[in-house]
Amino acid sequence: MYIPSAFRVDDIHALHNAIDNSRLATVISQGAEELQASQLPLLLVPDEGPHGTLYGHFARANGHWRELAENPSALVLFTPADAYVSPSWYPAKAAHGKVVPTWNYISVEVRGKVEVFEDKERLLQLVSRLSQRHEAGRPQPWAVSDAPSDYIDSMLRAIVGFALPIERIEGKFKLSQNRDMPDRIGVSTGLNQSADPRDVELAGHLGQTFSTKP
Template sequence: MYLPSAFRQTDLAQLHNLIDSTGLALLTSSGSQGLIASHLPLLLVPDEGEFGTLYGHFARANPHWRDLAEGSEALAVFSGPDAYVHPGWYPSKAEHGKVVPTWNYIAVHARGQTEVFTDPERLLQLVSRLSERHEAAQANPWSVNDAPRDYLDAMLRAIVGFALPIAHLEGKWKLGQNRDAADRAGVRDGLAASANPRDRELAEQMSLLD
């Protein structure tokens, strides 16, 4: 992605935190079927490889996994909070008027070659870990063991798993670092007063720059 140095995030812990906090990722690749994308929940194992390894699964009927099995490189996109920036929030607007709207956001891109797998026990381990992660906040968490084994076996036959060791990891924290402190504070305060929770979340991220 286009990544000016002012917005570059290189802290591995923060990059992993954004990946972990993203419920649904966008996985893209380009192969024999052309450019293709799938929206998938992904699991990060941070201590596998230099930048960690991502795990997920496709419906077997989704043709995307076939491109990955053929060796296509994959790109996983994780989007954090984002917000429109109103030019009136810049104090400098009153001084010289040389301001325009923009969009602030946080994003992480992870690329690598994938390994596709269909082994039932490995798939069971993957879906178990994904379920445990997303069910943790429930009062009565669902477990794969709650489903009848014959039903579960049928569901496992209907999916294809993959591992994506991250070879390239980029983070972009576009939070107004190219503006002066007064303009950043104006944007932060404007977003913090918004009724939109994503605006307020981005304001919190901006406050960490100060």
């Protein structure tokens, strides 16, 4: 991943938080004939291995897991937040007009080798933990145990799990750090005034960088 120094983030806790805040990840690997890509919700276990371990599952009908069983090297992309940045938000536009549109975003890239597994108990533990994570905060959280056991058994037979111990992790938090402070404040204000909650979410991340000099 191309990462200018102003946007590089190496803090493992910040990178893990970005992974946790991502809804879907993109798992990419080289297949026998072409690149393979699957969009999947993943579970991060931060204290497994030096950089953490990712867990997820494929539909058994998805041939991607078979390709990974043969060639386990994988790249996983997480992009928890992104937003368009209008040049009109920069005070520099009025001063000299030398501004153009851009895009701010948070991106984390993970590499490692995938271990595929089909063990029923391990799969049950995985889907239970994934459900607990995404049901947390609901008034009446759904649990895997709410469904009939024979139905869950049939669902487990239809998936294949995997673990990916993280060997390499990189973060790019492009949040206007290369602009001067008035322009950065202008971007934050513009995003906060947007009707799109995704823009407002990114503005919160941008505000956390104000103590960092451009």
